[in-house]
Amino acid sequence: MSVLIFAELDEGKLRKSSQEAIYYGAKVAEQLGTSATAIVIGQADDSELATAGRFGATKVLHAADSKLNEPNGMAYATVVAAAAQQEGTKVIVLAKSSLADAMAARLVGKLRAGLAANVVELPDLSNGFRVKRSIYTGKAFAYTDLTADVKILAIKKNTLAVEEKDATASVETFSPALNDGDFGIAVKSTDKATGDVLLPEADLVVSAGRGLKGPENWGIVEDLAKALHAATACSKPVSDLDWRPHSEHVGQTGLKISPNLYIACGISGAIQHLAGVNSSKVIVVINKDPEAPFFKSADYGIVGDVFDVLPRLTKAVQAL
Amino acid sequence: MVIRRCEPGQTFRTPGSHRLITIDHARPTLQQPQIDNTMKILVCVTSVPDTTTKITFTDNNTKFNKAGVQFITGPYDDYALARAIELKEKLGGTVTVLNVGEADTEPVIRKCLAIGADDAIRVNADPTDAFFVAEQIAAIAKENSYDLILMGRESIDYNGGQVHGIVGELLGMPSISPVMQLDINGDTAQITREIEGGKESLEARLPLVLGCQEPIAEWKIPNMRGIMTARTKPLKVIEPTSKDTLTNVASYELPAPRGNVKMIPADQAETLIQLLRTEAKVI
Structure with missing residues (x-):
């Protein structure tokens, strides 16, 4: 039994x-x-x-x-x-x-x-x-x-x-x-990120959207994630533009995650994105647009430029 | 692609299953073994609320409130359909659309026909239980010997993501999900499947049941000619073959709203880290 x-x-x-x-x-x-x-x-x-x-x-x-x-x-x-x-x-x-x-x-x-x-x-x-x-x-x-x-x-x-x-x-x-x-199904090869925190299992997630302006700017997202031992995620447009791999896409047609902490950087918060992350325990939204709808679904918000705010957060985490 | 000869009344064991399958419908038999050179594809679609829908319930939280809600083809099912049409255009064959749903799902089915499916079947029932839906699909598949049974990785209403696997098990066929890439070579499928933090490349013989997701194909939008021809394409309505359900929704609930957002001035961004540690206690 x-x-x-x-x-x-x-x-x-x-x-x-x-x-x-x-x-x-x-x-x-x-x-x-x-x-x-x-x-x-x-x-x-x-x-x-x-x-x-x-x-x-x-x-x-x-x-x-x-x-x-x-x-x-x-x-x-x-x-x-x-x-x-x-x-x-x-x-x-x-x-x-x-x-x-x-x-x-x-x-x-x-x-x-x-x-x-x-x-x-x-x-x-x-x-x-x-x-x-x-x-x-x-x-x-x-x-x-x-x-x-x-x-x-x-x-x-x-x-x-x-x-x-x-x-x-x-x-x-x-x-x-x-x-x-x-x-009957043969596995030919597996292509998997190693050494990183697996996104579906992660307690802490740092996620970014088009506000990052290009894949070359992801360093500031990765730095904060690394300092927090968090996984990185992204919005659908970012994965569609191939700035980040599809396995990082969270939202209605991507992964649905429920970490303890979800930090959204430069993501406006379309309802399809919220669907994938709204069961996170604590949501932080950082966006330079004070009208971004995501702030309505957040626990903490910062209206500011991600290129200024993220490095400062990383330093603050490192100082803990 | 797949060579099959079976006689009415013939019984055989399907690979990977202890289930006995009896052929009760005669397929045309020729003097020579019948070699079917074209793909026969079944695409199972759901009719679901548009992704932007604000969900509400009525009748003391026991019924979904359909008022003012736009219903669409399941976004994942749309990817499956788009790939099926591409394969048909490349390899020849037929695409049949199957929906388990009540009469109000027909606009979604007609749209699938307008996109390029050849014919459609609607099983006239409310699809509330995954096992029930899978049994309807399996019953139709047993009569028609499809090379590929495609559907979305999950429906976006109940998010169960199980129907493809149950159908595979009921038919004794391999099932794979979520499929991001699909190519057919002879009777072999080359497949990329998403796994945690990456993907795997797989190879399997047809027939297969696959749950699909992006970027397997680009969504297709029907053109005027498609919309016109869709009106006259066959849409068969049949009653469910079994009524068994294994789950039953008693009531619904909406999530509690989040408390008010606490705004932190950008020039004091560092305080966020303190608050996450001492107040929210998540780091």
């Missing part, structure tokens, strides 16, 4: 978003009077996997077949379905990501499970199984009843404030039968 959490690895370490998912899953397990088990796929040391206990998992199922080294939503769904069956799981929890989303959708088809995406609170179990999820790209919420026997919750970042405890999880090797049909 245990709650099963799909936890992802990045370079052999549990992803931060997956730590949040484990913590959330353990809370749901408490509500249900059961335990939390994490399923981890890929190569990792037992000592790293045992840290899932810090977030509330009592057990980790580790599937380390070398065929699973490449992220593969279909094959991973087969593994998670087998783990769910072994554990008698009725609730599966995961943090949204390019891999987890692909995996979860296949899982819905396999298990006829009801999936709620962008869940923002713990479920309400007082009358059935009701979750609050973000819809209309952050413009509204839907209280949704999950009526299937198995339920899948894909949580949004910053759903709960994680509290770590001093505990370790037991680690068991998990070797379910794999399905040859799941390996």
Whole structure:
């Protein structure tokens, strides 16, 4: 009956978003009077996997077949379905990501499970199984009843404030039968920024728009991001103009993020941009136009020239 | 592109699935194996509120307020459709548009026909549950053997992003999302998919189910000739084949408004950092 959490690895370490998912899953397990088990796929040391206990998992199922080294939503769904069956799981929890989303959708088809995406609170179990999820790209919420026997919750970042405890999880090797049909997609190459803070996982984000006037001016944005250990993001026009890679575009048709702090520099704040960032905890807007609509949705605002303000903010952060 | 021979009543296992599929509709059989040299593409589209819509609800927060709302083709679906039309122009073939929706979605379907789709199917039902929608798509796909089933990475109303994966699973086909680039070479697709902080290049055999996003193609705008011919292109309306739903929305809520913005004079910009540390406690 245990709650099963799909936890992802990045370079052999549990992803931060997956730590949040484990913590959330353990809370749901408490509500249900059961335990939390994490399923981890890929190569990792037992000592790293045992840290899932810090977030509330009592057990980790580790599937380390070398065929699973490449992220593969279909094959991973087969593994998670087998783990769910072994554990008698009725609730599966995961943090949204390019891999987890692909995996979860296949899982819905396999298990006829009801999936709620962008869940923002713990479920309400007082009358059935009701979750609050973000819809209309952050413009509204839907209280949704999950009526299937198995339920899948894909949580949004910053759903709960994680509290770590001093505990370790037991680690068991998990070797379910794999399905040859799941390996029909060949990964030819991967092109990924390394060493930077991953935008979807970042607690702090510094974002900039056309107000920066050109890609050659991004240094001041990167300097502030570096001082804060923040990720960088951009508006749609900036990605359309190829000033920045598409993976940095936040907004209605780009990434939807919910960091603790979002600093928008030279972005006017069109409703499509707000949709992607309005669930950030704190929003700072820096714009030389006092009429920029973004100020209405901000917590802190500075009317000023980004070329003057950003370097000063960077210095102030460095002085902390 | 894909060679298929199947007889009525024939049962086979689809790759990657334990599901048994029974062929219950005869496809034309020739003396020689039928080689279909053109692409058969299905594009699934949603009809959603325009991205600038201010969302409100009625009936004690249990219904979306459609009053004064402009409905558009899902922006991601529009990218999928645009790429489908380009592939058709390059390789030959047909593009069928599928929408699960009530009669008020027909303007969106007609626009897709005006952009260049050949025909359309509307499954007459309110699309409130991803599994329900996926079952309708899968039922139609089983009857028609498409080489490609394209749709947006997610609908911009419920943002579930699951329908392509569920359809893939129900059909025993690979599914990939979000796809930023798609090229077809023989029976193989070259695909670029976005991942956190970058992208990956993939290769897979057809048939495939793909969730699409920019910059897979440029959005297309219908021209006058397209609009005229769209009026007479076939639009078939069918009833849903199953009614199963796995989720059910009980009520809606709007986000609490943010408190008033605290303005900091530009010449004291440094105080922002102090406030973020001591007041907002985020750094």
